[in-house]
């Protein structure tokens with residue numbers, strides 16, 4: 028270490044100005060140990076606590092969800108209808124934050140999609156977080172674009188299969204010509220062996236593709252039981268309806284050698300188009316053209332600017348392009364309703380009566396048990412066909428969840444015994460929130476790592492609890508409206524000056540002075556009393572009503588959060604930071 032820094036120092040002494048850059052780059056190029064000053068070496072040298080910290084982050088989707096098997100099974104029982112080609116009932120999922128709603132729903136949808144691939148039943152799941160995507164326009168636009176992308180991908184796969192079918196046809200024709208320069212199809216026994224390999228491959232390819240004739244057509248669906256990768260000639264009703272039956276026995280070929288010369292439906296058994304829906308090269312080429320035209324016609328929806336009707340119609344067409352069951356998962360659905368009413372849900376829930384090829388089913392996820400009160404009764408009954416409740420976890424369940432994760436997250440021996448029970452207990456007090464429990468465990472690990480400890484102990488968990496709480500306070504205070512910030516600042520100033528049992532009148536007087544100082548509107552005392560109650564509800568201040576005997580009742584206010592940190596957050600607001608000398612204001616509390 029010391030060697031490193033000495034060398035680095037001497038480099039710096041020798042160079043000046045622009046030359047310094049080039050010398051440093053040279054060092055970097057050399058890549059030897061002497062080129063850095065060991066800023067990170069110390070940190071890296073400590074024994075790491077974590078084996079895989081990502082596992083504790085909210086973005087990680089666990090493979091196992093202990094204590095949620097009832098809810099997961101119920102969801103699967105409802106959604107299995109999609110794998111039978113039927114429309115699953117809509118589902119509403121309720122539960123407080125951190126009770127595993129999103130994780131469980133994502134887990135089930137992953138399983139659903141992979142099983143649907145396994146059995147070649149077309150089924151798509153789309154997830155939307157309505158806290159981010161919170162208007163009807165955005166929801167529909169996002170869905171439209173996702174389905175357009177899916178359709179394009181499917182078309183690309185189909186085109187690739189068809190192009191390779193054309194190649195196989197070319198090879199086949201060339202081989203036939205070579206075998207039989209006079210035009211007869213030489214498929215007699217003696218030639219079978221020589222011809223078998225490429226044709227068998229082609230036939231296999233074609234059969235594989237053909238089994239997937241499944242979607243987009245009114246005429247037929249043959250999806251069940253075919254292999255997952257089969258993506259063949261699906262899509263257009265027109266091309267399909269003009270195609271011959273795909274049943275192999277429709278034109279028996281006797282193997283005597285004249286099949287190629289006979290009419291086009293009588294393909295020899297080793298013909299690449301046999302057991303495909305196509306009877307000629309032209310048929311394949313026409314289908315390619317048609318798919319390319321479809322692909323061209325898709326128009327991506329811009330994120331703003333179109334009339335909502337147009338967005339809806341593009342979304343509708345994109346969903347209905349293929350035969351499939353579509354599950355739309357709307358997480359934080361209450362935020363969407365709160366922000367933009369229930370129009371989106373109304374439109375989505377009535378789609379099925381108009382869709383021709385596909386079916387839509389909705390899973391809504393909400394923290395707010397009461398949000399359906401704001402829904403149109405028709406939407407409410409359609410959306411809530413099935414309801415699944417996620418109860419809060421208790422401390423034992425949280426302990427199990429943490430233990431599962433910690434096995435992967437931490438190095439052996441990095442956790443002392445009481446850490447997980449303590450994290451679970453803290454989080455159980457917070458309405459059984461698994462996210463909070465995982466945050467605590469991760470933060471405790473980070474604090475231990477930062478202090479270069481080898482194991483995480485109870486103290487780290489307590490520090491983590493304080494840190495998370497403080498982070499929450501900072502976030503809440505930072506995002507308060509200016510008027511609330513002024514009221515809170517007034518309370519802080521009073522506390523800082525040793526005033527105990529602060530009452531509303533005192534807060535109001537200081538608040539008024541602060542408003543004048545920064546040219547803000549002054550609210551009425553009644554309104555300020557409301558703002559104090561809001562701060563109380565957010566857990567930032569504690570306001571209790573006390574009786575003063577014959578002088579009536581008053582509120583006694585005290586700060587519930589750390590004073591200095593909160594003041595620092597308030598002063599980081601550019602408007603409040605203009606207030607320079609606050610001391611004289613304190614006198615104002617005696618004024619009236």
Ligand SMILES: Nc1ncnc2c1ncn2[C@@H]1O[C@H](COP(=O)(O)OP(=O)(O)OP(=O)(O)O)[C@@H](O)[C@H]1O
Pocket residue numbers: 084085086087088089091092093094095122123124125126127128129130131393394428461462465
């Ligand atoms: N049973 C469980 N097993 C393992 N991890 C879980 C379990 N339940 C929840 N989690 C984890 O807890 C965190 C929060 O879960 P999730 O996001 O599913 O909660 P939520 O109920 O959807 O909360 P919110 O309503 O706030 O979105 C995630 O990291 C998730 O992986």
